[in-house]
Amino acid sequence: MSLRAAVAVRRGDLHLDLDLEVADGEVLAVLGPNGAGKSTLLRVLAGLLPPDDGTVVVDGVTWDGDGVHLPAHRRSLGMVFQDALLFPHLTVADNVGFGLRTRGSSRAEARAAAAAWLDRVGLAGLGPRRPTALSGGQAQRAALARALVGDPALLLLDEPLSALDARTRLAVRAELRRHLAEFGGSAVLVTHDPVDALALAGRVAVVEDGRVVQAGTPDEIARRPRTDYVARLVGLSLLPGTAVGRSVRLDGGATVAAAEDAAGPVFAAIRPESVALYVHRPEGSPRNVWRERVAGATPHGATVRCELDGEVPLVADVTATAFAELGLAPGAEVWATVKASEVAVYAR
Amino acid sequence: MSRRRDGARVPAPLLVPAALGVLFLALPLVGLLVRTPWSQLGRQLAAPGVGEALRLSLVSATLATVLSLVLGVPLAWVLARSRARGRSVLRALVTVPLVLPPVVGGVALFLVLGRQGIVGSWLDDLGITIPFTTAAVVIAETFVAMPFLVISVEGALRAADTRFEDVAATLGAGRWTTFRRVTLPLVAPGVAAGAVLCWARALGEFGATITFAGNFPGTTQTMPLAVYLALQRDPDAAIVLSVLLLAVSLATLLLLRDRWLGRAAV
Numbered sequence: 001m002s003l004r005a006a007v008a009v010r011r012g013d014l015h016l017d018l019d020l021e022v023a024d025g026e027v028l029a030v031l032g033p034n035g036a037g038k039s040t041l042l043r044v045l046a047g048l049l050p051p052d053d054g055t056v057v058v059d060g061v062t063w064d065g066d067g068v069h070l071p072a073h074r075r076s077l078g079m080v081f082q083d084a085l086l087f088p089h090l091t092v093a094d095n096v097g098f099g100l101r102t103r104g105s106s107r108a109e110a111r112a113a114a115a116a117w118l119d120r121v122g123l124a125g126l127g128p129r130r131p132t133a134l135s136g137g138q139a140q141r142a143a144l145a146r147a148l149v150g151d152p153a154l155l156l157l158d159e160p161l162s163a164l165d166a167r168t169r170l171a172v173r174a175e176l177r178r179h180l181a182e183f184g185g186s187a188v189l190v191t192h193d194p195v196d197a198l199a200l201a202g203r204v205a206v207v208e209d210g211r212v213v214q215a216g217t218p219d220e221i222a223r224r225p226r227t228d229y230v231a232r233l234v235g236l237s238l239l240p241g242t243a244v245g246r247s248v249r250l251d252g253g254a255t256v257a258a259a260e261d262a263a264g265p266v267f268a269a270i271r272p273e274s275v276a277l278y279v280h281r282p283e284g285s286p287r288n289v290w291r292e293r294v295a296g297a298t299p300h301g302a303t304v305r306c307e308l309d310g311e312v313p314l315v316a317d318v319t320a321t322a323f324a325e326l327g328l329a330p331g332a333e334v335w336a337t338v339k340a341s342e343v344a345v346y347a348r
Numbered sequence: 349m350s351r352r353r354d355g356a357r358v359p360a361p362l363l364v365p366a367a368l369g370v371l372f373l374a375l376p377l378v379g380l381l382v383r384t385p386w387s388q389l390g391r392q393l394a395a396p397g398v399g400e401a402l403r404l405s406l407v408s409a410t411l412a413t414v415l416s417l418v419l420g421v422p423l424a425w426v427l428a429r430s431r432a433r434g435r436s437v438l439r440a441l442v443t444v445p446l447v448l449p450p451v452v453g454g455v456a457l458f459l460v461l462g463r464q465g466i467v468g469s470w471l472d473d474l475g476i477t478i479p480f481t482t483a484a485v486v487i488a489e490t491f492v493a494m495p496f497l498v499i500s501v502e503g504a505l506r507a508a509d510t511r512f513e514d515v516a517a518t519l520g521a522g523r524w525t526t527f528r529r530v531t532l533p534l535v536a537p538g539v540a541a542g543a544v545l546c547w548a549r550a551l552g553e554f555g556a557t558i559t560f561a562g563n564f565p566g567t568t569q570t571m572p573l574a575v576y577l578a579l580q581r582d583p584d585a586a587i588v589l590s591v592l593l594l595a596v597s598l599a600t601l602l603l604l605r606d607r608w609l610g611r612a613a614v
Contacts, residue, residue, distance in 0.1 A: 043514075046514075046517075046518050047517070048514050048517060048518070071517070071522075072514070072517035072518055073516075073517045073518075073519075073520050073521055073522050073525075073526075074520075075518075077518055078518065078519075079515070079518040081511065081514075081515065083511075085509075085511055085512060085515050087512060087515070087516075087530060087533075087534075088534070089533040089534060089536075090533075098516070098519050098521075098529075099519035099520050102516075102519055102520040102521040102522075102525055102529075103520045146519065147518075147519075150519075150520065156518075
């Protein structure tokens with residue numbers, strides 16, 4: 001095990017008590033609602049916040065515990081924050097090379113490494129620019145390069161995609177996935193977005209009120225949610241298929257249109273709230289229209305979660321009012337539509 | 349454009365006092381310029397002692413600003429960032445020279461650094477005498493002007509996004525490296541603005557200087573002292589010196605505003 005952490009933090013209402021283990025080369029997603037203590041956990045792992053109790057051990061070295069508190073700058077880690085947080089007074093290349101300079105590399109070495117990493121994240125040639133001249137996606141790629149340039153033992157990602165617009169998020173997510181696969185150390189990704197967790201991590205720990213309520217592979221979590229929160233969170237329909245360009249041919253035979261290019265075996269993931277239901281075939285030409293049958297319906301507060309059977313098995317959330325107006329009931333025949341931009345596609 | 353004008357419409361109860369305020373601030377300057385004996389300008393400026401006083405003023409105000417930067421920026425950091433107890437007391441102490449009559453400041457400095465003073469007598473044993481020297485001018489100006497810098501830099505530090513300091517720490521930067529390579533560049537506009545304020549205050553210093561440093565042409569007679577002295581015997585000379593001081597202050601402000609203060613305002 002490369003990262004072993006048992007961490008307790010008491011701060012006002014927040015009582016954080018988490019046990020984590022992440023192997024070399026593994027990505028653990030910590031998934032949970034805002035205020036669950038996810039970011040606090042990352043701050044503890046980074047050494048920015050001493051835990052009230054517990055241990056953090058990386059590659060056999062105690063970072064926290066037994067009276068030890070290694071400050072952040074002495075830890076071999078890289079961290080990517082939600083808002084990129086590139087230093088505004090430095091060029092992009094100097095941002096990426098910053099960690100090497102503080103750890104004693106010469107200016108020339110840092111420049112060369114920064115240029116190589118900018119190339120790897122697809123920002124070749126943008127090194128001399130100021131961070132303000134980058135788009136949100138470019139800034140987050142540069143922030144990733146900055147975190148990885150020192151080849152850290154531990155990579156921490158704090159909601160790295162949530163500040164990006166939907167379209168950019170798809171592209172950066174795909175790239176992040178590739179870099180995480182190449183990363184040799186342990187990685188901890190904190191997110192409130194189940195798609196990020198399922199797409200990027202090999203293992204998911206769901207955190208609620210400062211505790212892990214469920215842990216397992218994305219598949220296990222999605223199949224057997226153990227709390228209502230997890231169930232709602234991963235109500236995603238995961239559709240295995242094969243991507244060609246912007247369409248995914250599902251293993252079941254149907255085709256799903258997506259907004260991004262992909263190739264090879266993939267999952268197409270659709271959120272329940274992205275599915276719209278109609279009694280009659282909708283006008284216009286939405287690219288994803290399927291004939292479905294309502295197989296089950298469960299009320300969830302003001303919405304009703306409908307399980308749909310058909311050529312594309314889906315889960316749809318509709319308001320209780322719409323549910324009544326559409327005359328939905330188990331057995332009813334409906335049309336379901338999903339915008340291509342609402343379909344997340346990621347490699348299997 | 350028209351929307352902006354609507355939004356900027358000023359209610360009369362505010363407009364009248366505001367206009368009076370502008371008049372109050374601008375009229376004395378206008379009066380100064382109106383009364384300036386422009387024809388004698390060259391002769392007055394060439395008078396003996398004027399160049400010396402101006403040079404002394406610029407040099408001592410600049411030295412006072414440098415000293416304030418060296419001591420004041422770290423002090424501002426402590427006030428803004430450290431969680432040590434007694435910070436409110438410390439801040440009050442720093443603010444005292446802002447409200448203290450400068451003459452009182454001069455007397456206080458004299459009591460500490462004078463030849464019979466607590467520190468001064470000890471310095472005297474080492475053969476160092478401070479009162480009535482150019483060093484005394486710089487010390488008096490620093491005492492009065494440094495709080496302006498400290499307050500300005502502390503404000504900038506509080507407004508700065510501390511998450512950048514977290515980022516630097518995760519990239520292996522210790523606290524000192526973080527301060528030098530991240531914090532200081534981020535608050536540079538605030539430091540520059542504070543330094544300009546500090547310099548302007550030091551340039552105009554009168555009370556503490558005359559009390560602690562005296563009024564010796566060439567070593568301690570700065571422009572404000574020269575102006576005051578000239579007013580007693582030759583009002584025209586005083587006006588010319590005042591206009592010169594005004595011109596130097598404004599020129600500095602305009603020069604620096606484009607380079608730094610504009611960014612600070614953003």
